[in-house]
Amino acid sequence: MRKFNFLFWPVISGVLVAVLLLQYFPDFFNTSPQAIEIREVAQPQTSALGNGPVSYADAVSVAAPTVVNIYTRTVVKQKIHPLFNDPFFRNFFDSESIPQRERIQSSLGSGVILSPQGYIVTNNHVISGADSIIVAFRDGREAVAEVIGTDPETDLAVLKVTLSDLPSIALGHSDAYRVGDVVLAIGNPFGVGQTVTMGIISATGRNSVGLNTYEDFIQTDAAINPGNSGGALIDAHGNLIGINTAIFSKSGGSQGIGFAIPSDLTKQVMQDLIEHGRVIRGWLGIEIQELTPSLAESFGLNKMQGLIIAGVFRNGPAHLAGIKPGDIMLSINDQPIIDGKKSMTQIARLRPGKAVNIKVLRLGESLSLSATIGERPKSRN
Numbered sequence: 369m370r371k372f373n374f375l376f377w378p379v380i381s382g383v384l385v386a387v388l389l390l391q392y393f394p395d396f397f398n399t400s401p402q403a404i405e406i407r408e409v410a411q412p413q414t415s416a417l418g419n420g421p422v423s424y425a426d427a428v429s430v431a432a433p434t435v436v437n438i439y440t441r442t443v444v445k446q447k448i449h450p451l452f453n454d455p456f457f458r459n460f461f462d463s464e465s466i467p468q469r470e471r472i473q474s475s476l477g478s479g480v481i482l483s484p485q486g487y488i489v490t491n492n493h494v495i496s497g498a499d500s501i502i503v504a505f506r507d508g509r510e511a512v513a514e515v516i517g518t519d520p521e522t523d524l525a526v527l528k529v530t531l532s533d534l535p536s537i538a539l540g541h542s543d544a545y546r547v548g549d550v551v552l553a554i555g556n557p558f559g560v561g562q563t564v565t566m567g568i569i570s571a572t573g574r575n576s577v578g579l580n581t582y583e584d585f586i587q588t589d590a591a592i593n594p595g596n597s598g599g600a601l602i603d604a605h606g607n608l609i610g611i612n613t614a615i616f617s618k619s620g621g622s623q624g625i626g627f628a629i630p631s632d633l634t635k636q637v638m639q640d641l642i643e644h645g646r647v648i649r650g651w652l653g654i655e656i657q658e659l660t661p662s663l664a665e666s667f668g669l670n671k672m673q674g675l676i677i678a679g680v681f682r683n684g685p686a687h688l689a690g691i692k693p694g695d696i697m698l699s700i701n702d703q704p705i706i707d708g709k710k711s712m713t714q715i716a717r718l719r720p721g722k723a724v725n726i727k728v729l730r731l732g733e734s735l736s737l738s739a740t741i742g743e744r745p746k747s748r749n
Contacts (some may be wrong), residue, residue: 379592432506435537438490440498477495478599480611482539482635488529488580495746505534523613535609588627589626609629652685655680656676657675696729
């Protein structure tokens with residue numbers, strides 16, 4: 369027994385260490401793979417998915433009759449010989465005696481009937497410069513359209529035809545739609561005839577596309593091709609949520625990035641053009657400069673929020689409200705200014721005479737000022 373005594377205490381110590389490890393570090397001897405934590409719903413959400421439509425035929429049947437094809441004709445005068453384009457050669461001829469020939473240039477697009485009185489909305493670029501505009505309806509009728517008004521700054525135009533029993537589309541509130549909602553585009557791409565494509569809302573409030581002065585586009589991946597311009601972007605119930613306007617494409621065809629003018633903006637522009645012959649836009653009378661990280665730091669701002677007032681028009685709404693060059697405009701009606709273009713569009717959509725609260729930062733001090741919106745002067749070309 370004596371010769372095993374020297375093993376007694378090492379064995380006891382090893383057992384005690386093992387007990388302590390098992391008690392305080394239970395995973396020490398566990399060699400099995402660590403379990404992956406996955407959170408799952410209690411049961412499949414089949415009820416919500418099962419109630420979704422398996423067909424959009426009802427929505428199309430409601431909206432499609434209100435989408436029209438627009439054909440334009442423009443007379444283009446051309447000199448019969450390239451020499452007449454030479455200024456030196458033209459000196460030997462009277463400008464009226466230079467022989468010319470006429471060429472008819474045709475183009476096509478789409479439009480949407482927004483009123484049973486015959487008012488049709490389309491893109492301004494569809495009918496710009498046209499000498500005659502023919503509207504073809506889904507029921508086979510055709511009519512010559514009169515231009516009621518155009519607004520190049522939003523690329524919208526309002527036409528009117530004198531026909532009876534015209535269908536009209538219901539307008540949805542475009543601000544209520546969300547990214548991911550199903551949408552359908554209806555138009556006349558490439559002149560093949562009325563075509564419907566489906567997608568979702570990819571983004572809202574796109575304002576840096578560089579197409580128009582005032583941009584607040586709905587972005588969609590529904591296929592939009594040449595000829596779709598001016599057509600309808602509708603929801604799954606057949607309500608209008610936008611006017612298809614443009615695509616982002618390197619090939620000229622649809623690549624899943626299309627833009628539509630929201631129905632709320634379309635309605636305002638249409639009503640102004642019909643009632644006033646022009647679009648009435650709000651105006652503060654300021655010139656702005658976007659903040660940069662270095663400028664924000666120099667003004668003591670912790671985040672990129674606000675616009676620098678670079679200039680103020682004398683006796684304009686901002687000047688009368690006490691806004692000064694060098695102020696940092698932080699919010700309009702308690703809505704923080706994050707994007708300069710979006711804020712200017714917000715001001716433009718306000719009606720003249722409306723009072724707004726503007727928060728500015730001046731020399732490190734926050735001020736709350738009240739301004740009365742004026743009407744934006746007509747653009748000088």
